[in-house]
Amino acid sequence: MARETAEEPGSAETAKVKRQRKEKTKENKTRTVHANILYEKAKGEENPNRLYADNKIKTTKYTLLSFLPKNLFEQFHRFANVYFVFIALLNFVPVVKAFQPELALAPVVFILSVTAIKDLWEDYRRHRSDKEINHMDCLVYGRVERRYVEQYWKDVRVGDFIRLRCNEILPADVLLLSSSDPDRLAHIETATLDGETNLKQRQVLRCFYDLDCDFDPMKYRSTIECEKPNNDLNRFRGYIIHRNGRRDALYKENLLLRGCTIRNTEEAVGIVIYAGHETKAMLNNNGPRYKRSKLERQMNVDVFWCVIILLVMCLFTAVGHGLWMFQYGDKRPVFDVLSPEGTDLSPIMSATYLFLTMIIVFQVLIPISLFVSIEIVKICQVYFIHQDMDLYDEETDSHLQCRALNITEDLGQMQYIFSDKTGTLTENKMVFRRCTVAGVEYSHDANAKRLAMYQEVDSEEEECTSHGGTLPRRDSVSSQQSARVVLRSHSTKSHRRTGSRAEAKRASILSKHTAFSSPMEKDITPDPQLLDKVNECSSQMDFMRFHSQPMSTLPSELSDVIDFFIALTICNTVVVSSPNQPRQKVRVRFELKSPVKTIEDFIKRFTPSRLTSSGSNNSSSSSLITSRSSNRGGCSSFLSSPSADSTLTKLDEEQRGPPGSLEQAFSPVQPPPPPPCYDGKASSLEEGELRYEAESPDEAALVYAARAYKCSLVGRLPDQVTVELPHLGKLSFELLHTLGFDSTRKRMSVVVRHPLTDQITVYTKGADSAIMDLIKPPDTGNSKGKRQKKIVSRTQNYLNLYAADGLRTLCIAKKILSKEQYACWLQHHLQAETAIQGREELLFESALRLETNLQLLGATGIEDRLQDGVPETIESLRKAGLQIWVLTGDKQETAVNVAYACKLLDPEEEILTLNADSQEACALLLEESLHYIQVKFLCSSSSPSADPATSAQAFHTDYAPPFELYHPSHSSSSSSSSYAPPFTVHRLGLVIDGRTLAYALDKSLEEKFLLVARSCRAVLCCRSTPLQKSMVVKLVRNKLKVMTLAIGDGANDVSMIQVADVGVGISGQEGMQAVMASDFALPRFSYLQKLLLVHGHWCYSRLANMILFFFYKNAMFVALIFWYQFYCGFSGSAMIDQWYLIFFNLMFSAFPQLITGTLDKDVSAETLQQLPQLYMNGQNSEEYKPYMFWMNMMDAFYQSLVCFFIPYFAYADSDVDLFTWGTPITTLALFTILVHLGIETKTWTWMNWLSITFSISLFFTVALCYNASCPTCYSPSNPYWTVQRLLQDPLFYLLCVLTPLAALLPRYFYRACQGTLFPSPVQVGRRLDKLPAETRRNILSLGRVKVGSPPPPALSPKTPFLSVNKPSPPGCNTSKEQRSFPSPRSHTHKQGQSSPAQGPTDSDKGLSDPYTSAPSDIDTLPYTKDAPKLSGEKSKDSACPDQTLEASELSLSSWITSTPLLTQTDSVQINLPPDGHSACVTYSRSTEDRPERSLHTAL
């Protein structure tokens, strides 16, 4: 690592800091850290730590000196810049020189300096923020002062001891040596690193663990060997070598990372291991990513074409010049000036020179300002996206972040969306829904109602939010938070070290909320029945305890209930904190006990059982700490032997505990002490203020659920969990082991000693699949066994039910260990724990050994609610032609259910499920499904349904009309040979699990898999690993050549996000990794709709139009000079003054197009969202197709011909001089270009007018000033007083009126015709915009009727087909009817078409399925052209249903709903499957004029 040796010059000021002593053993693989304190007096060179980077950070790229060369060097990486500089330098060669060299340099210098200034400003900002961070304070131990002194962060060196106080931010990566926490823990919050807001525990180094007094840096003599700096946040390895030669290993649990915040710990001391740029946080801090958008790639192709056109033009001119010279032979005419040396040039030489000259003259064809303009426009677009109120989430006070600045327009061209499920589609707010205990289901109806109510509240709030209102239910939260805000306000500043400011702010605001603690998650309404049981049970237990009866007499059902809740409460890693003392650990400590470490310890401790209760010493943490520190007073010895542990503990106990408590602790049965807050009210008050910090939302949900049943977790220590139970008061469970959750075991267990029964109990919680296999096979012999069996089978039933409801299921089980069993297991376990090699595997095996023969207690169903608006978003995204794939790690059932819930899958459609065990099976499955699809949808013509009933039946079961016949833009995106025949997307869902996916992604099968997958409407990959996710995205992206978007929120989505063309991160609850990796970060999934449909569309169409316009503009301008070459002997002369020529692009014509490129809206945001079909415009690259470039070029050449030849003929054979003639041409070109832009501008705001006025006045002002300024300068044109004279010439004005008009006549005419004859979907949308708001709303609501809103009663159908069919809910049928309403033809043919198939479909659909409408829409497509006419008649003679709607609006609405928004209308017809239902559709089409017959046939 290069940095290792980098010594910052600024470190010289590190005043009191010490870097002394020799020992230059510098290994390559590790770093050795000594305490700086040891080297105080020696010279700096002798400190072994001096070679490590200090804590001063410098994120700037440049220094004052290096700025110019370095920045220029970077800019010259861009090819265009090199090209322009080359051309500018070419001007310095006298033979080929075309312009004044200095002038020709101007645009390049301008462009370069604009970029340089931008870079400089960015660098300055970085510098300022660096400075701010570098000058933050922290406490460093000074040798001279013998205490901790304040120092700037930048002065902290590796090897320093620093003291950290609560809520302080870590200035560097620090090895924790001491903590004021009695458990030797320090809690840190890592929100700035990974966004996780829950506290993480860090442990004091084992060898310093035993130290029970203040850590004294002066006594520290050890050396630390650790790995070199790396960016792995989750790894730290090394060892500490004590003076006596003993080595202790270091783990990541000992390391505090820079940027984290100390919480809950009053004081901690550590030694700096990595500083400054070598900290893990800094090494993780990557700059923004650079991606190239599709549009830009396309543009580059056309830039390349421009180069070719340029070369052709130059070559043409050069050859022309050669011939022109050749015709004069040896007699040189007077106007053919000899070269400066007076020598004659041969025509060939002359032509060669001219070629170079022409490159200079025509250089404008490669638009120098294009690249800069695009950047400017993109920055503005990003700004506007940032500013969008609709993308702002009030709840988290966050808005969308664009992390990649240059791919905004890609958002408008997406074709495939790959989405994560949990946290992306769902809220990742786990809400306890229902549970089953001992085979009895508690449905929690009230809870369900409560959740339903939340939904309503949510939707109301949604409205409030959109008006910037406050959320009523947050008031309670905010009052709790206010204290915290103050405490944290100082900490927010420093967050930007790891990310952008915006992120830091966001993170800090996020951290105000405790994770997973929204009221919805917290307030669980208990099931009364179950609550009764809990009460009953606990009172019985209380009674029994009081009467010293053995607990086993408890009825097994009741004991199961209480065990179930105890398991929910303690089988987790939730940390309890109280909000008043922010993140102050709530300590209800009864005795000091560490987890069982040794067998002796075990034997020693497993003496008679203890029963503790809350009464005597539920001292608060602060009192505890004070007592502790008072104890410490005299102690200053440095203890590091592990054996001291127990003695110390005992000592401590004796010293501290009053004798009563000691007795209490060892007496087998205790009378229940009068608990001060015994009754429910008081305790609930107290509990209400507890906060649970969970690592996963499920855990929090379960703890909150248990709390609703009065089983609340009130404290957690490493060795003990305290639970408050009704009647029983606080019970503390001795926590013997925690076997943490891992994804292979899919479960976690805790081993506790039950305080009431004194049994060693294992509580296990895990996925049903994992637990069910471990259940002890019930002994069917006795009643208990039978009951067990019954419980298991019932629970399994309920589990299936839960899964079908889309709930996440967890099974709870327990196991009672006898002491012997435990001792036996413990022995192995301790061996495993102390093993040096393969510790993880051994621990894993040990856990497996323990988790067997479990007794099932029950199961829980947790709901992961869908985020607001997810189904609607998915629906409209799909309407927009986007294919949505969901890739989730969840299990199949849950995933499928959520997919149904979010309308990804449709109950109507068939689902192909691919579950294979082997490669061959997978191949076979794929083959079969492929065949199946073909048979089903392409060649099943053989079965025309004769009987409507059966056909309806058939439709029900397995039969769906082709869904959407639009094939994503293969035509545009893949010009390559891999062009596949248009494929249809059927109404099929594909579900594939991770294992099968692994087989399917194999090289040999991927083609087939894709073939199957892309013909399905929805694809759901369950149980997929992060790697598989990214492989799927890569596969689709590379093979189908489509634009892909990946959206996710967790670390497991990062690889997928990085692979996709556009990665979107949800800045949700699961941390920041996804956001860090993403190009765009959204607060909610539903914002994707507006981001893509509106901003994506706008960005794309704006940029595409601007690029096209740029090409046009430059070609048009350059062509003027080209035509002139025919009249100046191909000499490279230009009639346009070089000033105009060079500044035309840069100044005169630049602003209007920037304004248009930034602000133009082809369709309003509302319409874009309501007509998602308009998105296909971008998918198919409709705005910028390759032919459009050429069309624009042709138009440019035509316009330049007009602009050249009208002045040419107007001034032919007159006494006009070169520049008096050229200036009008420039003016005309400017006017033409501006009016052209005007034609292409869709919305004219005052900014557009202003910019155009500004452009014109700028041109004339500059021209007037320039022409009046100096009579002798500006050789050769010397345009003195030219413009002034021109302005007096009426001819000039006549030209100015005529020429732009004549030049733009064809385009204007074409646009008008196109707008009428074949309007693009976008134009339809614009027309819709034009309508007054009310009418538009009416029409769109008409269009929305099919989304399930009740139709106006007048529209209810009176058609016969209703009577033929099953009665259908009026909503659907009317909607159907309404859609077809304006067309009389459809009136009848719809009957035929809908009667067998469509009707039932609709009736079953009930609500809002957009896809039902798809076929009917499609089959009306071919008639769109005449639909209006028909609709006119219709609205005349039919009873106009809605009187508020005039015929015109209706017709328009019909036209919109049935308009060929799918551009490939023809393929629609071709692809219609000739099966029964659609045969009828086809038929009705072909018999347009004979509706009776079609009806006939269909019936």
Added chain:
Amino acid sequence: MMASSYNAKEEDGHIAAASTHGGAPGVVKSKKPDNTAFKQQRLPAWQPILTAGTVLPAFFVIGLIFIPIGIGLFVSSNNIKEFEIDYTGVDINNPCYSCAKNFSWNNTTPCLCSLPFTLEQPFESNVFMYYGLSNFYQNHRRYVKSRDDSQLNGDRSALKSPSKECEPYRTSEGAPIAPCGAIANSLFNDTLELYHIDINGTRNEIPLVKKGIAWWTDKHVKFRNPGGNDNLTVAFQGTSKPVNWRKPVTELDPADPDNNGFINEDFIVWMRTAALPTFRKLYRIIQKKPNTTPTLPSGKYVLEITYNYPVLSFDGRKRMILSTISWMGGKNPFLGIAYITVGSICFFLGVVLLIIHHKYDTRNTSADIPS
């Protein structure tokens, strides 16, 4: 970005609430974007939709405006009288044939030829006399550059050492050329004289005014003699004449010090390089007579040419043009025709659009006129 900077008219009630719930009002900035029309991209805008129906009127209006303008232009151009005569001498019958044939730049004896012509119509008001050159590429890139504006502006240092742009016409025999450069070197040096032959056959020389033919700004600002107009020989001492010139710059018009040297108007006119290879340059003005008689009555005329300027080597042509002018300059029917054409096309396209509109566009009109 702060909540306080909210647009007051937009629901401020909510904003106050929004800023407070964040925890500490006024301290914690809400990141909520401003609800302004600009930031939310809701600026009021005019959204023209181009369809046959909407565009239709524009076409008709353009047609209706352009056609009369065109007719007016055409008529006024036709009222301009213009006479043109080629005196290059390509044709053997041309009186200037021999002069054209036996030409060399270094001829000391001027070749004279006279060309009779007849004006069919009398020329009223001021008549402008032009010489026209064809196939003369005064706009050639290297030719255009080949001048030194500072020198022509009377700058003494530039007089002594002309700009490099003048190469290879910068120095001659060691002395700097004044005026330097190819443009000056190729100065048109034919002399044209016009005689009216009245009914008796007597030749009356028509007075030709040689001042006022150059731009005022050129004559008075751009071109200046070094050291003023007095004693040009002293001022130009140490310079040599351009290679092709017969006499030095000081003798361009010895009679009139205000028209001599660099401020000679014939020279100034030549120095303004023409835009196209076929061009004319103003040579003389025939002033309107105070009485009612036409400036140039119809009848016979003779053009006396001192043939100095060779054009045949590059296949050029020389012409003499007499023309009156109108407010829009010389005779050029093109603009009138162009206006009429464009106007008619617009009108025609308007009709086409009308048809399209009636056939296909009914729904748009109804949509555009919302009820």
